[in-house]
Amino acid sequence: MDILLVAGLWLDGSAWDEVVPELEALGHRPVPITLPGQGDGSTSATLDDQVAAVIDAVDAAPGKVLVVGHSAASSLAWLAADARPQRVAKVALVGGFPSDDGSEYADFFETKDGVMPFPGWGPFEGADSVDLDEEAKQRIAAAAIPVPEQVSKGVVRLRDERRYDVPVVLVCPEYTPAQAKELLDAGQLPELSRVKHLEYADIDSGHWPMFTKPAELARILAAATTES
Template sequence: MDVILIPGFWLDGDSWSAVVPAIEAAGHRAHPVTRPGLESVDADRSGVTLASTIASIVDLVDGFDVPVVLVGHSGGGPIAQGVADARPDRVARLIFVDSGPLVDGGVINDELPVVGDAVPLPDWSLFLDDDLVDLDEGLRAEFAARAIPEPLHVAIDPLVLRDARRFDVPATVIACEFPTSQLLEWLEAGVPFTAELANLRDVAYRDLPTGHWPQFTRPAELGAIIGEEASRPAGVQA
């Protein structure tokens, strides 16, 4: 299976480097993505939008002869969702890594500090303690050294969803900050941010207890879970 890895904010495709070996050991082909505007600190981000970012990955998906697995970490999750909405027949499974789908018109994050046409990596003090579990000082320094300002409009543009067939695409949620048990409680309570997740017809849940960046804090375990989930047949929940 071809597995397309979409990083979250501030990260390029190389941020998956420690995750890839376990995915490939499971027999899959990993394709880490560097999203438009994150090629370098000096990249031109002025024309990069959420729609253009999704379109760039749709183009990648269209280059494969068979359906692919899309993996989205954090803000990469709604991007993967947008791709599945555009090509529901070309996505074998969506895997959300400490992430989840947005409702139509939702935005990924419009509360982060903005500088010009970009959202730089904020100070660590702006993150929740749960975000930072296992991200020690060394890993924080590594993250900060590789961080690239996020194109503003990827963060603040509304996600446009058009095709109800997206609800039929099998999905997996890898729960890191909050356990599956908590997510299911929120779903049962009808918490608004779970509204789109509640509409998905085939969802598997996996727990990987750590902070918000498991590609740094538990990369081998994350890769192993992605490898297993990429092989999961549709309709198989356990």
């Protein structure tokens, strides 16, 4: 199965470089997506541009796909399911949850000169980055791509309730499945509360398992293609 890989803020398609060969060895065709404004040299990209890039990748696949969204890009994966509910076999959300309709995509940090730069590691101290050594942190920060403000402050628009028929697996890195369920039970994940087929997968990592646990992450994603 084609597995579309969409990394979160400040990352391009190369974030999946260590996951790709692992998925290929498991018999799948991974498709890392470099989002407009996050690796193509554009600073004027919008959220709609990024959504269109993911939908285009869904449309280009020969059959149904697994769409993987990491962190903030969990919303992009969910928007793809909303746009193409009959083409998306399943959505995997890695360390993130889909925003609800009408909310801003990822207005989390200060913007400057029309972009939201990587804020440094301060906001990610603790469980998020516990498995990253200093060398890895420096490498990730050096490669971080400022996110266009029109992306981070873009408004999420969901239109097709058939998205709730698309199975979802929550891959839980810096938090546990039990903690994710607590958020769900507390009403903090309104989109996921209506999903008809919701699974959980635990991975013992920080927020960026594609860098620290690529083989394990690949196994979880491969398993998601066969589970209902």
